[in-house]
Amino acid sequence: MSTLTNDNPIGVPQSILKSPKHWRNRAFGHHWRTGDEEFDAAKLGMWLFLTTEVLLFAGIFCGYAVFRMMYPEAWANGSHYLDWRFGAANTAVLLLSSWTAANAVRCAQLDKQFWLRINIIVTVVCAALFIGIKLWFEYRIKLGDGKAPGTFFSYPFAHDVHEPLWWSLYYVGTGIHALHVVIGAGLFCVVFYYAKRYQSYGPTQYTLVENTALYWHLVDLVWIFLFPLLYLIH
Amino acid sequence: MSTLDAHTGHHEEGSYLSGPPGMMAKIWQWMTTVDHKKIGVMYLFAVLFMFFVGGVAALLVRVELLDPIRDVAVQTVNADGDLVTTTTVTGQSLKEIFSGIGMADGLTGTQIYNRVFTLHGAVMVFMFIVPSIPASLGNFFLPVMLGAKDVAFPRLNLLSWYIYVFGSLFGILSILMGGVDTGWTFYTPYSTTTDADHWRVVLMVTAAFVLGFSSILTGLNFVVTVHKLRAPGMGWFDMPLFIWSVYATSIIQVLATPVIGITLLLLLFERLMHIGIFDPAMGGDPVLYQHFFWFYSHPVVYVMILPAMGIISELLAVHARKHIFGYRAIAFSSLGIAGVSFLVWGHHIFTAMGELAAVLFSGLTFLVAIPTAIKVFNWIATLYKGSIALNTPMCYALMFLFTFSIGGLTGLPLATLATDLHLHDSYYVVAHFHYVMMGGTVIAFMGGIHHWWPKMFGKMYSEPGALIGMALVFIGFNVTFFTQFFLGTQGMPRRYANYVDEFQTLHQISTYGSWILGLGFVVHLVVFIHSLVAGEKAPANPWGGLTLEWECESPPIEHNFHHEPIVKHGPYDFETTVPPHWDPADWPIHPEAGKRH
Numbered sequence: 001m002s003t004l005t006n007d008n009p010i011g012v013p014q015s016i017l018k019s020p021k022h023w024r025n026r027a028f029g030h031h032w033r034t035g036d037e038e039f040d041a042a043k044l045g046m047w048l049f050l051t052t053e054v055l056l057f058a059g060i061f062c063g064y065a066v067f068r069m070m071y072p073e074a075w076a077n078g079s080h081y082l083d084w085r086f087g088a089a090n091t092a093v094l095l096l097s098s099w100t101a102a103n104a105v106r107c108a109q110l111d112k113q114f115w116l117r118i119n120i121i122v123t124v125v126c127a128a129l130f131i132g133i134k135l136w137f138e139y140r141i142k143l144g145d146g147k148a149p150g151t152f153f154s155y156p157f158a159h160d161v162h163e164p165l166w167w168s169l170y171y172v173g174t175g176i177h178a179l180h181v182v183i184g185a186g187l188f189c190v191v192f193y194y195a196k197r198y199q200s201y202g203p204t205q206y207t208l209v210e211n212t213a214l215y216w217h218l219v220d221l222v223w224i225f226l227f228p229l230l231y232l233i234h
Numbered sequence: 235m236s237t238l239d240a241h242t243g244h245h246e247e248g249s250y251l252s253g254p255p256g257m258m259a260k261i262w263q264w265m266t267t268v269d270h271k272k273i274g275v276m277y278l279f280a281v282l283f284m285f286f287v288g289g290v291a292a293l294l295v296r297v298e299l300l301d302p303i304r305d306v307a308v309q310t311v312n313a314d315g316d317l318v319t320t321t322t323v324t325g326q327s328l329k330e331i332f333s334g335i336g337m338a339d340g341l342t343g344t345q346i347y348n349r350v351f352t353l354h355g356a357v358m359v360f361m362f363i364v365p366s367i368p369a370s371l372g373n374f375f376l377p378v379m380l381g382a383k384d385v386a387f388p389r390l391n392l393l394s395w396y397i398y399v400f401g402s403l404f405g406i407l408s409i410l411m412g413g414v415d416t417g418w419t420f421y422t423p424y425s426t427t428t429d430a431d432h433w434r435v436v437l438m439v440t441a442a443f444v445l446g447f448s449s450i451l452t453g454l455n456f457v458v459t460v461h462k463l464r465a466p467g468m469g470w471f472d473m474p475l476f477i478w479s480v481y482a483t484s485i486i487q488v489l490a491t492p493v494i495g496i497t498l499l500l501l502l503f504e505r506l507m508h509i510g511i512f513d514p515a516m517g518g519d520p521v522l523y524q525h526f527f528w529f530y531s532h533p534v535v536y537v538m539i540l541p542a543m544g545i546i547s548e549l550l551a552v553h554a555r556k557h558i559f560g561y562r563a564i565a566f567s568s569l570g571i572a573g574v575s576f577l578v579w580g581h582h583i584f585t586a587m588g589e590l591a592a593v594l595f596s597g598l599t600f601l602v603a604i605p606t607a608i609k610v611f612n613w614i615a616t617l618y619k620g621s622i623a624l625n626t627p628m629c630y631a632l633m634f635l636f637t638f639s640i641g642g643l644t645g646l647p648l649a650t651l652a653t654d655l656h657l658h659d660s661y662y663v664v665a666h667f668h669y670v671m672m673g674g675t676v677i678a679f680m681g682g683i684h685h686w687w688p689k690m691f692g693k694m695y696s697e698p699g700a701l702i703g704m705a706l707v708f709i710g711f712n713v714t715f716f717t718q719f720f721l722g723t724q725g726m727p728r729r730y731a732n733y734v735d736e737f738q739t740l741h742q743i744s745t746y747g748s749w750i751l752g753l754g755f756v757v758h759l760v761v762f763i764h765s766l767v768a769g770e771k772a773p774a775n776p777w778g779g780l781t782l783e784w785e786c787e788s789p790p791i792e793h794n795f796h797h798e799p800i801v802k803h804g805p806y807d808f809e810t811t812v813p814p815h816w817d818p819a820d821w822p823i824h825p826e827a828g829k830r831h
Binding site: 062162169 | 377383386450454455457458462463488489491492493496499503507508509510516517519522793
């Protein structure tokens with residue numbers, strides 16, 4: 001570890017270096033033999049949790065497939081109402097944020113505290129951008145046109161009686177995804193707080209950064225499937 | 235308090251039950267604990283309370299069916315000598331009970347009946363039987379049997395307990411507001427339209443949704459614990475079979491529960507915002523709801539039964555002091571059941587799908603019988619030439635073999651399309667389900683509680699008292715539910731508040747049986763309370779078991795073991811480690827004893 005870390009880092013105040021929450025001082029759970037075992041376990045737990053997330057979204061994708069087969073015309077019309085440029089912009093924003101999330105993990109591993117914080121900030125800003133584009137340029141305008149889910153649907157120029165169902169799935173799918181974006185950004189805010197206040201993450205202690213980034217990549221991945229299904233294919 | 239010597243890892247500490255002085259301090263310690271044993275005990279009391287609530291509802295269902303609501307024609311002769319026929323409504327006993335406690339609220343007896351059986355189903359499934367064994371006995375014994383100090387994520391464990399409580403509160407609130415009449419399956423479109431101006435259905439569905447999170451977190455915790463926290467020397471095939479079954483259970487919980495999560499979420503949106511996905515009036519598909527629902531709810535019946543099977547493997551081996559027959563076959567059959575469980579959901583909706591799909595699901599359903607039968611045969615083979623102690627845990631295990639086999643075998647006619655057409659939605663299904671769930675899971679749970687009671691609370695229970703309770707449960711259970719097989723095959727439909735007169739005798743027998751069953755559980759309750767108050771102090775290993783929990787003190791210390799245990803013998807190596815005619819009172823076994831010369 002000495003090749004990676006400096007025993008007397010310059011410019012770090014003693015109050016942070018002496019804090020039990022600083023990454024050098026953090027203890028692992030009493031029921032583990034080593035900190036590495038705890039890290040492995042936390043990561044395995046996170047992967048299992050991601051499995052449950054995949055299965056949660058699987059319900060939405062399954063519903064999409066079933067209704068696409070039942071009402072192909074309503075589904076083809078549905079994607080015509082969406083502007084692929086907003087979807088593509090959001091895809092780009094999320095891909096960038098996934099890259100910075102991965103960078104954040106690497107920076108924690110290398111004890112680059114400054115760049116760790118920068119990467120987290122960029123990730124959270126991207127999350128905010130994503131939500132902003134979604135709410136302002138998509139939900140707001142579409143709801144204003146009456147393209148609302150289910151019985152709230154009042155768009156006068158619909159071509160197919162089943163289009164309200166398409167909008168239901170659109171809002172449920174993207175809505176639950178957006179909720180995940182917000183939760184992920186919230187987690188990154190927690191990571192940022194501990195990174196800034198205590199420098200809690202470093203070469204031997206970066207479980208939360210790693211798991212938050214894993215979660216973030218999954219959120220990204222779900223969008224990678226939602227984008228073509230909703231915006232691109234007719 | 236505990237101290238840990240960093241060099242030797244040696245713990246000097248008291249029982250996990252001993253806490254700080256003062257009532258409030260004790261309560262605070264329990265409410266904030268991350269100790270898997272305390273959380274397991276809290277789960278135990280919570281699920282037993284829910285069992286009581288659901289059980290009272292079950293007794294009320296039987297009260298209604300003892301003397302159902304019927305229009306009875308009464309012929310009388312009036313003053314003029316003419317024969318006059320008047321109709322009177324009889325059998326309002328359920329309504330009278332609810333009027334008595336001020337909850338009838340202008341409802342008819344039939345409406346009350348619908349709510350009571352929904353309450354029974356929803357409470358028993360979501361709040362009792364799904365968390366029952368894994369969250370209580372599993373939480374307590376999974377880490378101990380692995381030789382670990384705690385589960386992998388202790389704080390997550392506490393969180394899942396609070397989520398369970400929080401979810402249950404939603405359910406209880408819904409019940410106190412008057413309950414729901416959807417049945418525990420919440421089928422659309424009925425569940426999205428009934429009592430349209432009320433929040434009760436929303437609350438009950440939210441309860442099930444929230445409880446799902448608790449289930450996922452517990453399952454996830456257990457999977458990681460089994461992978462990462464086995465004691466030195468304990469390979470996968472040195473694990474007790476209870477661990478294998480809880481592991482298989484946890485995999486199902488992790489993989490199936492998210493699907494019910496999204497299903498119930500869509501149901502909530504449907505009910506609150508009319509999004510139309512399950513609403514046929516808007517082109518939605520109610521059968522899709524049924525597919526989603528059973529994609530979770532079928533695997534989840536194996537969440538209910540697999541831990542019970544694990545308990546039976548422990549009970550039979552320890553109380554017959556015999557190496558379990560076919561260890562690997564039992565372990566793999568647990569995983570096999572978990573795998574097959576995801577492929578058979580369609581058998582709940584045979585009539586809502588095409589012929590080919592129905593045939594395929596029927597065939598896949600038969601597959602379940604194979605690993606299940608492997609287990610039963612191995613258990614029976616384990617008993618062969620064992621030194622069987624007929625105590626309460628063993629009697630419950632034997633009862634399980636009897637009732638669960640009936641439950642399993644009566645499932646086959648339901649998997650067969652031709653016979654299912656006649657039997658489905660009848661009392662035959664009710665009887666089959668209760669023979670598996672109650673005759674399987676609850677019976678094994680009772681056996682497991684008695685088996686591990688001395689370890690959990692450090693007190694012995696009264697064996698004669700418990701045996702009386704066991705006998706009453708056995709008689710009451712069979713009287714209650716065996717009659718329902720006859721009712722079903724004769725055409726009595728399930729969920730009905732009344733019936734034609736021909737069914738009355740069998741229904742009455744069933745109701746009397748339910749009272750015997752209830753009495754049996756009351757006896758058990760008395761035995762448990764007596765044990766806690768005045769029970770004899772339990773030795774570390776009252777049964778002579780070889781799994782690691784018996785190497786702890788009774789009750790275990792806060793960190794379970796004084797030293798990290800090292801596994802030197804298998805969990806069932808009675809033949810090689812225990813000398814002939816050995817008495818558990820002589821625990822620990824002398825290192826030289828039992829060695830084969």
